[in-house]
Amino acid sequence: MVSTSDLKKYGFFAVRDSGPPSDGGNYTTLVIFHGFGWHSAVFAKFFPLVADLNVRLVTVNRRDYPGSTPLSAAERKQLDNISELQDKDLAAKALKEYMKNEAKKVHDFLVKYVSEEDIPVEGGIIMAGWSFGMATILGFLANIEGFSTNEVELCAYIKHAVLYDGPYHTLGFPPHPDGYNPLFDPALAPGEGPRIFPGWISGYYSHGEDLTKLEFRDALPEPRPTILSMDPSEVHACLELGPTLPGGSDDRLLMLGIKLGVFAQVRDEVAYLTEKKIVTDNDGEEEVDKEWNNLALRYVWCDQSAWEMPWGKFCLEAELEEGKKAGKMLRKIEMVRLKGGNHFYHWDQPELALKALLSGR
Secondary structure (H helix, E strand, C coil): CCCHHHCEEECCEEEEECCCCCCCCCCEEEEEECCCCECHHHHHHHHHHCHHHCEEEEEEECCCCCCCCCCCHHHHHHHHHHHHCCCHHHHHHHHHHHHHHHHHHHHHHHHHHHHHHCCCCCCCEEEEEEHHHHHHHHHHHHHHHHCCCCCCCHHHHEEEEEEECCCHHHHCCCCCCCCCCHHHCCCCCCCHHHHHHHHHHCCCCCCCCCCCCCCCCCCCCCCCCHHHHCCHHHHHHHECCHHHCCCCHHHHHHHHHHHCCHHHHHHHHHHECCCEEEEEECCEEEEEECHHHHCEEEEEEECCCCCHHHHHHHHHHHHHHHHHHCCCCECCEEEEEECCCCCCHHHHCHHHHHHHHHCCC
């Protein structure tokens, strides 16, 4: 298991880095942002595999996770203030500004990493966000044209981005009317929901081929849920609950992003393109070409994940189809199905999951 001693800091973020392949040369760099509670150690099984694939692996701990810079008191107060605003439009605007500031930190991290590590532009970078980590990728792409630097032309490095098995709510979609989550089941005794949740979220489910045939509750008996198959020491090494607890930074962002409709706005800003973008700086407003329009997205979804992930995929497909019919200009988005995969497939079948994340490079 990869330990915290393997973390290295770049700007606000701590990373685990495989280093360049032994023969160096033209390799691809895969940068992954983790999900809700489960930090970069959950990708530990990828590390022994990347050398043979000519890949450099960088798994990033988001802020408030081990080794990375925690949110400042002012940033926490900012989230608190947003949650207290009565005007929904003002609150949404403030949350988008918060996400823009965080996206700038991701931009600066990538610039610093590329510069210090001399990353080859030919092999390029694939950015990926797993589960709630999709919010990091989408926030970055929605704001990237507003950032600039003379050090590194990031657009030349990033070949495409991957949204990896994210839930519907991080894409800004409403829940399925029959959806179930043990954390919100009033029929369960206090404390029973959190006890059941790990097995539920990491189970394998037999879903049908369309959104009317989702399995909401009962996981397959085999394979066993990932978390129930892990050693307790492995779970402990991968999990950081602080940001997910009520009032924690991830909890705040998740709840506000859903409540204020910001996740839906950010999704649309990434999926639907315009030829120009208005950028405001100290010299006023300037209309610039959107060079990032050509950056493709690959949506990797696991077809045996808990219903929240396949539901997100079905909703996104329907949304994009409606947008296309309405004549909107769409970013290139390719759906990649990981057959037999659950939400923690990178732990159970790391080779298959890794190849899916690298497909299209």
